[in-house]
Amino acid sequence: MKPTLTLTTRSTEQTRQIGRKLGEFCRSGDWIGLTGDLGAGKTCFVRGLAKGLEVPEGYQVTSPTFIIHQTYPGKIPLHHLDLYRIHTGMELVELGYHEIVEGDGVCAVEWFQNVPDAMAGFGLAIEIEIVDENTRIVGMAAIDNRGSELLSRLKESL
Amino acid sequence: MLILGIESSCDECAAALVADGTRLLAQKIASQIPIHSPYGGVVPELASRDHIRKIVPVIEKTFAQAGLEPRECDGIAVTAGPGLIGSLLVGVMAAKALAWSLEKPLVGVNHLQAHLRVIFLEREFPYPHVGLVVSGGHTSLFVVEGPDRLKPLGRTLDDAAGEAFDKVAKLLGLSYPGGVSIERAAAGGDPRAIDFPRPMPGKRLDFSFSGLKTAAAVRVKQAGAPAAGALSDFAASFQEAVVDTLVKKTIAATRREKLSRILVAGGVAANRRLRAKLEVGARAEGFEVAFPSISLCTDNAAMVAAVGDSMLKTGRDDGMQLDANAGLSWDVT
Numbered sequence: 001m002k003p004t005l006t007l008t009t010r011s012t013e014q015t016r017q018i019g020r021k022l023g024e025f026c027r028s029g030d031w032i033g034l035t036g037d038l039g040a041g042k043t044c045f046v047r048g049l050a051k052g053l054e055v056p057e058g059y060q061v062t063s064p065t066f067i068i069h070q071t072y073p074g075k076i077p078l079h080h081l082d083l084y085r086i087h088t089g090m091e092l093v094e095l096g097y098h099e100i101v102e103g104d105g106v107c108a109v110e111w112f113q114n115v116p117d118a119m120a121g122f123g124l125a126i127e128i129e130i131v132d133e134n135t136r137i138v139g140m141a142a143i144d145n146r147g148s149e150l151l152s153r154l155k156e157s158l
Numbered sequence: 159m160l161i162l163g164i165e166s167s168c169d170e171c172a173a174a175l176v177a178d179g180t181r182l183l184a185q186k187i188a189s190q191i192p193i194h195s196p197y198g199g200v201v202p203e204l205a206s207r208d209h210i211r212k213i214v215p216v217i218e219k220t221f222a223q224a225g226l227e228p229r230e231c232d233g234i235a236v237t238a239g240p241g242l243i244g245s246l247l248v249g250v251m252a253a254k255a256l257a258w259s260l261e262k263p264l265v266g267v268n269h270l271q272a273h274l275r276v277i278f279l280e281r282e283f284p285y286p287h288v289g290l291v292v293s294g295g296h297t298s299l300f301v302v303e304g305p306d307r308l309k310p311l312g313r314t315l316d317d318a319a320g321e322a323f324d325k326v327a328k329l330l331g332l333s334y335p336g337g338v339s340i341e342r343a344a345a346g347g348d349p350r351a352i353d354f355p356r357p358m359p360g361k362r363l364d365f366s367f368s369g370l371k372t373a374a375a376v377r378v379k380q381a382g383a384p385a386a387g388a389l390s391d392f393a394a395s396f397q398e399a400v401v402d403t404l405v406k407k408t409i410a411a412t413r414r415e416k417l418s419r420i421l422v423a424g425g426v427a428a429n430r431r432l433r434a435k436l437e438v439g440a441r442a443e444g445f446e447v448a449f450p451s452i453s454l455c456t457d458n459a460a461m462v463a464a465v466g467d468s469m470l471k472t473g474r475d476d477g478m479q480l481d482a483n484a485g486l487s488w489d490v491t
Contacts, residue, residue, distance in 0.1 A: 037379065038325050039372030043316060063317045063368070065325075066295035067242070067484060094206075094244065133376050 002142040005151050007158075009136045015041045015128070016048035018138055018154070022124075023052020025153045026106045028076050030146065031123030033112035040128040041136055046080055046108045053078050053106060064110070068095060077105035084110065089117035123147050159232045161470065162256070163463025164217070166249030167241025167269050168295065169205050171212040173220040174459035175231065179305075179467030182279050182460050184224035188212045206244030213252045220459075229260055235466020238266030239483035240295070246482035254478060263475035266482075267465045269457075273423035274302050275468075276454045276461035283421055283448050288412045292404060292432075293424035293457075294320030294335065297365045299411045302421065305468035311411050312363030319400050320426045322367040326374045326396055330383055337426050340393045344431070347387075347394030352377070354399035356406070363411045370399050401432045405439045412445055420447040428455040 009015045022032070032049070034042040047061045053074035055061070064070045064082040072078045079100050086092060092115055101107050101120050112118040112125075119125075122144040129137040142148040161179070165172040174185035190208050221228055236253035239246055250266070257264035274289040288311070289302040297314040317325070320337055327336025332343055355373050357366040374396055378384075384392045404426075412420055420440055426432065427449050440447040454460065 037375055038329060039368070039375035041372075043368065060313075060315055062314060063321060065321055066318060067240070070485070130372075130376055130379055132380075133373070 002144070003148050003151050004139065004141045005155055006140070007138045008131075009138055011134055012041060012044050015044050015136055015138065016051070019045040019048020020052040021048075021157050022150065022154055023049040023078075023106075025150055025157075026053060026076065028104050028106065030106045030150070031101060031120035031143075032106070032108045033119065033123070033125045034108065034110045034128065035113050035126070036128035037130055040130050042110045042128060045126065045128065045138075046078075046110070049106070049108055050074065050078055050080075069100065071105070079105050079107045080110075081107065082110040083112055083114045083118055086111075086115055086118075089115060091115070092117055119143070124150055159467055159470065160226070160230060161463040161467045162217070162220070162228075162231045162234045163267075163459035163461070163466055164213075164234070164236040164249045164253050165269075165272070165457055165459040165462045166209045166213065166245050167237045167239070168245060168457060170457040171209045171216050171248075172457065172459035173213075173217045174463050175220055175224045175226065176279070176460055176463035176467060179464050180278055183226075184220050185458065185460050186216045186219045186223065187458055188216050205242060206248055209245050209248035213248055217252065217256070228256065231260075231262060233263045233265070233466065233470040234260075235265050235267050235462050235470070236480075237269045237272065237462050238480060240269055240485055241482075243482060243484040246484060250480060250482040254480060258478065263470055264477055264480060265466050265469045265474055266476050266480045267462045267469070268306070270296060270298060270300075271306055271308060272461035272465045274300070274308070274421060275305055275465045276423060276458070277421060277448055277450045278464055279454065279460055280451060281448070283419065286417060287419035287421050288408065288415060288417050290404065290408050290420070290422045290427075291424045292319050292422065292426040294318060294324060294337075294426075296424060297367070297404075297426075299363050299407065301415055301417070305465055311415070312365065312407065314365040314367060316366050316368035317371060319365070319367055319404060320424070322371045322400060323426070325371055329375060329378050330389065330392065332393075335425070337429055340397055341429055341431065343389055343393035344397045345390065347390030347392070349394040349398035349431075351391035352395035354395055356399050356402050358403065358406065363407055363414070365403060365407060367400065367403070370396070370403075397429070397431055401429070401435050404432060405436050408436065409439050409443060409445070412440075413443065418445050420445055422447065422449050423455060425456045428452045
């Protein structure tokens, strides 16, 4: 059983802060998958990651739903992907998804559960659950040892 | 000048022939809405494959409709970005092949500039004015200084307005595109039934629709998807919140820039509630507001040809160097 960490946040700011902390510990090759209903705060979490990865202020992390893949420069590049509208493994291949995941940078993938092949097999899977307007349960599960390492560093920093 | 315009940035595969940047001679639009409808949004892989099938017939039919031969056009304009890269590439490659074989000049056009130019097919609208482009992929405010000169004022910090419509429509079990189905569901509903948030991030002219989408999602999660009369009220209230935000920021932008004209374009500009409320808001300030006809609000190639005309007139030719650029924004034309 790989370790998990569950946190409750009371505002978008708190959700973003977890993302920021995690971003500080990330290194090239890390994969973070995000699930959760519309409006749960996945993009909000990625905005925190971007901050932790020192993406310059001038870059606004916006919803990637329309454009599918957006890369932000930081101390390590951040690939922000959204599979909301992707449904098959073939579409992932067309998108160059596997090259992105195996290339340089940190990958944050929203709606990865939409496509069976989208799990990278490493990193962290995060599920954000809506409790009420402002409250979210952020459940994080390690997929491999690197994911466990990220979780324990995050736990220590809280 | 007779310009062939080509547009394939998202889910419309379109070609048009425009004379002198103002007269639409012929156009063909192959929409993919039926293909994407089951998914509640555009699926990029399906989109680009479908563009490949349709682009050549669409161009051929456009020339046939105008009774002209391809060699009779004076230049070609194609959307180079922003958009879905796979879809953009199909249009750009077709345009390059055609320009090369016909030995005609070719220009890559910014999709947002094209939206803001389409009105000239219907009427004059003096520069400078405030331009709002609002669609499934964009929500941006500009000072439009000329046919291909935009000064950005603000944009969405998270979701585009049309994207919020699409996602909330899916939540409510309504069809794609969400803007159309929510507008329809809102008919007869009470726009004040639910007090949805009207996010106004700071004093800046940026937009934010993510919080509004979240408020709608939380409501559906807690109370279930509304039915019948409650659905009309929900749709009307949601639409009202989006419209109020767009109207307020657009009026504020016009005031701040000390301008008196407003142009609204993009798919969401077809929304009748937005048209009505912006008319009222603008009139109260003494501003003039213009919308293209509803059929020209959604993606089309006439708008691309219209901008292309003014670019080609300057002698510009992007030729075989032209590349599609998914993230192409106002500042990198």
